[in-house]
Amino acid sequence: MISLTRTKSNGKFDLTRLLTGIGIVLILLVWLIPTVGLLVTSFRPVALINTTGWWTALDVNNGPESAQHPDPNASYVEKLGTRFTINNYVDALTGYRGTKSYLEDCKSGTKPLGMSCSIKDLLNPRGMGRAFLNSVAVTIPSTILPIAIALFAAYALSWMKFKGRYAVFAILVGLQVVPIQMTLVPVLRMFAGMGLNGTFPAVWLFHTGFGLPYAIYLLRNTMSALPKDLFESAYLDGADHWTIFKTIILPLTTPAIASLAIYQFLWVWNDLLVSLIFLGGSKPVMTYQISNMVTSLGAGWHLLTAAAFLSMLLPMIVFFALQRYFVRGMMAGAVKG
C-alpha cells in the first residue's frame, strides 16, 4: 500500500496535503492502469476480450454464451478458472494464427498449419519465441561491442595527453545527439553493397556506431574523476598504460560499466527503427514482430497483448532488479550539465 504521509509532517490536518495526496494517487493511477489492462487482457480468452472490458474480468457471468462455464451452478472460483487462460501466450510464442488456439488444435490432433506440435514450434519464424532469441542475438553483441571499444577510447581521452584530444572529445559530445535518421540511407546502401542487410552483424555494427559517443562520454567522465595519485604511483612503479588500464581502471569503473551496459541493453532491446530497416522480416526481433502484428489485421488483441507483455518481461525484470544502475546510466549524460 502506498503511504503518502510525509516523514517531516507535523501531524496536523492540512488541506493542501490532502489535495496533494489525491493528485499523487491520480497520477499513479494514470500511469498504472494502462499496463494493468494489458496484463489482465493477455490472460483472458479471445471471446471475452472482444465482448467485455478487462476491468470486468472478475465478473464470472458476463460475456457471450460460449464463454460461460458449462455448469451454471459451479462455484465462483471454478467459473473464474475458465475465464483466464495461458493460450494467448502459447499462441503468441508459437506464432499460431488459426481460429482456435495452438493447444486445442494440438490436443484434438489437427496440427496447425506449418507446425509439428512439438518444442520446435517455438522456433516458428512468425512466433515471439523465435523473435525473443533474435532479440537476444541482436542485443548482447550490441551491448558488449560499444562498451569494450569505448573503454579504450575513454582511457585515452581521460589519462593521456596528446594533441587533438580536446577536439576529439568535443566532436563526440556533438555526435551524441545526431539522429539515426541522418545516417540510415547511406548505411543501408553500404550494407547492401556488402551483402550485410538482413544479417545480425549489420545491426551490431550500427548499434555499436551509435552507442559509442554516449558510452565514451560517460566512461571518460567516470575515469577522469578517479584520483590522480593512483596512476602516478603505479606509473612510477614502472607500470605501463596497458597495465594501469587493466589493473586500476577496469575494476574502478565497474559500476559505470554496469550502468552503461543496462542502458545500452534496454535501448537496443526496445529499438524498432534499426531492426526494422536492417533486419526487417528476415530475422524478426520482438519489437518488429509486434509492430507487424499491430499494422497487419491478422492478429487480435489476445495475441497482441500477450506478445507485448512478453517483450516487456525482460526489461521489467532488469528495471526492477537493477533500477539504480539503470537510472544512473540514463541520467549520466544529462546530469553532467
Place this chain on the structure above:
Amino acid sequence: MAKPTVAPVMRQKPLVPWLYLLPAIIIMTVFILYPMINTVGLSFKNADGSASAEVTCREGQPCWGAFENYRYALTNELNTSSPKAFWESFWISSYGNMIKWLLGMVSGTVIIGLVFAVWVDGIKSEALAKSIIFMPMAISFVGAGVIWKFVYNYGTSQVQTGILNAIISAFGGEPVAFLSKVPLNTFMLIIVGIWMWTGFCMTLLSAAIKSIPEEVIEASRIDGATDFEVFAKIQVPIIMPTIIVVITTMVINVLKLFDIVYVMTGGNFGTNVLATRMYTEMYTNSQYGRGTAIAVILILFIVPFIVMNIRRFMKEEAMR
C-alpha cells in the same frame, strides 16, 4: 631522475593514444560521420542517387533545381490554394505536428515531472511512487504503443473494450475513434509520449530539488512563504539550469521521435512526423533523395542543440 614537469601518467609515445582511440574512431567515422556527409550529398540527388535532383522536375510544375527534394520535403504536404486551406494542411503536416509534439510533450513531461517530484518529495513511499512513474522508460515504444492502443480502442459494436471509451460511454457520451480523428489523434499520441518520458524528467528534477539546501527552504517558510511560493519563487529558480537541460534533452527526443507514431497510426490520418515521413520515403517509396532531404531538415533543427552541447562541454572543461 629529473622531476617530471607534467604528471607522469600523461606521458607516452605520440602514437599510443591514437591506438587506443583507433577502433572507436573507425567505427564512428564509418557509421556516423561519413553517412552524415553522404546523406547531405544524396539529398541533392534523384531517387536512387544516380543523377541530380533536378531531373525529377516536371514541365510546368514548380522546381527548385538541385533543391528539388527540399521543395518536395517542405511543401508537398501543403495546400496553397487559399490561406485557409494552407493553414489547415499545415496544421496536420509533419511540421505542424512537430510543433504540437514539441509544445505538448516537452511541457507535459517537464510540468508533470516537476510537480510530481515536488509532491512526492519526502513522503514515505517516495521511491515506490517514483519507480511507478519511471517504469515506462524501461519498456519499448512499441510495447507502450500496444498498451495505449488498447486504452484508446474504439469498439464498433455496442461494447467498448477500451477503457477510455468505456468511461465516456458510462457518462452517456459518444465513443470517440481517438486514433483516426484529426487533429485529436496527434494529441492522443502525445499523451503516450508523456506517459513514457515523464519519469526521466521527474528523476532529474527530483535530484535537483533534493540538492537545494534545507535551510533555504526553511528560512523562506519562517518568513511566511506558502508551499506554492516556495515552489515558484525558491525551488524553480534554483533548479532552472536543470530544467533547461531537461527541456533541451526532451526537444531532441521529440524531434527524432518515430516509434510511437509508426506503431499507433503508421503516420496516417494526419499524424505524420518528420521521422515517419522519412521512413515512408526511403523504405516504402524507395525515394532516397527525398528521404535524405527530410533527414537533413531534421538535423538542421537539431544543430543548435549540438552547438549548445559542445559549448556546455567547453565551459565544464574550462572549470576542471
